[in-house]
Amino acid sequence: MKHTKQKLDPLAFFLGLLEGDGSIQVNHWKKRILQYRIIIKLKFTHANYHMLSELKHSLPCMNLHVRNNYVLLVEDDQRKLKALISLIDKYGLLLHKTQKRYAFFKYCYHQKISYSEYSILKNDFELFESKFNIPALTKEQMLALPHYKGWLAGFIEAEGCFSIRKNGRQQSFSLGQKDERECIDAIKHFFEVPNVVQVKKDGLFVIESGNRQAFKNMISFFEDYPLQGEKMLSYQKYCKVFHTPRS
Numbered sequence: 001m002k003h004t005k006q007k008l009d010p011l012a013f014f015l016g017l018l019e020g021d022g023s024i025q026v027n028h029w030k031k032r033i034l035q036y037r038i039i040i041k042l043k044f045t046h047a048n049y050h051m052l053s054e055l056k057h058s059l060p061c062m063n064l065h066v067r068n069n070y071v072l073l074v075e076d077d078q079r080k081l082k083a084l085i086s087l088i089d090k091y092g093l094l095l096h097k098t099q100k101r102y103a104f105f106k107y108c109y110h111q112k113i114s115y116s117e118y119s120i121l122k123n124d125f126e127l128f129e130s131k132f133n134i135p136a137l138t139k140e141q142m143l144a145l146p147h148y149k150g151w152l153a154g155f156i157e158a159e160g161c162f163s164i165r166k167n168g169r170q171q172s173f174s175l176g177q178k179d180e181r182e183c184i185d186a187i188k189h190f191f192e193v194p195n196v197v198q199v200k201k202d203g204l205f206v207i208e209s210g211n212r213q214a215f216k217n218m219i220s221f222f223e224d225y226p227l228q229g230e231k232m233l234s235y236q237k238y239c240k241v242f243h244t245p246r247s
Contacts, residue, residue: 008225010058012150013157015091017055019098020158026108031115034108037076038062038084042229044071051157051229059087081109091147095180096136103132139186152190153225160231162238171241173215176206191217215242 022040042048052073061083184205195209
């Protein structure tokens with residue numbers, strides 16, 4: 001794996017985090033008024049709070065809140081959402097399910113549709129799929145995107161798992177996503193993970209590996225595109241065990 005050293009793009013990182021731990025919502029109030037919200041909700045820790053605070057500084061159209069042991073980066077003001085939509089559209093989203101959800105969100109927002117039209121689209125799967133028929137990105141298309149590396153750092157922050165067994169020696173990295181085989185294949189290819197992609201029930205695709213060369217590739221990657229929140233702490237513990245000489 002080769003990459004050119006550059007400063008982490010906060011927007012690309014934000015988009016990866018949004019697709020992993022965020023939500024793009026169109027809801028209604030008493031079946032009368034449609035409400036719009038884009039939100040990232042994480043367990044409150046000092047690391048997660050710091051990360052979302054930094055993202056808020058880079059994306060001033062969003063607000064930071066702490067509620068019930070969660071830290072939230074959210075925007076639900078219809079006037080300010082226009083600026084956030086422009087930022088998201090600068091790069092676009094990668095996961096097929098998120099692309100469709102976002103297309104629905106933008107359609108409702110820009111067309112100012114009624115609750116009745118919203119209800120029809122939400123409940124008619126075939127109509128929804130025909131109206132928002134967006135082709136899924138291939139592995140090759142994802143890897144070729146100029147913001148892919150920054151996006152990947154944010155996505156791993158949201159969905160990656162660095163595991164250390166109870167014996168303190170065996171390690172593995174894993175990441176899964178439902179119905180998104182191309183995304184998992186792209187990550188496998190990017191880090192040169194030799195393990196096959198596992199297919200679990202309900203369309204869940206998982207990559208899991210304890211391969212040392214693959215993790216060396218990750219270490220090289222995270223030097224330039226670092227994790228920012230709580231996942232950074234588990235990654236640091238993983239690295240400490242990884243670099244401990246084996247008996």
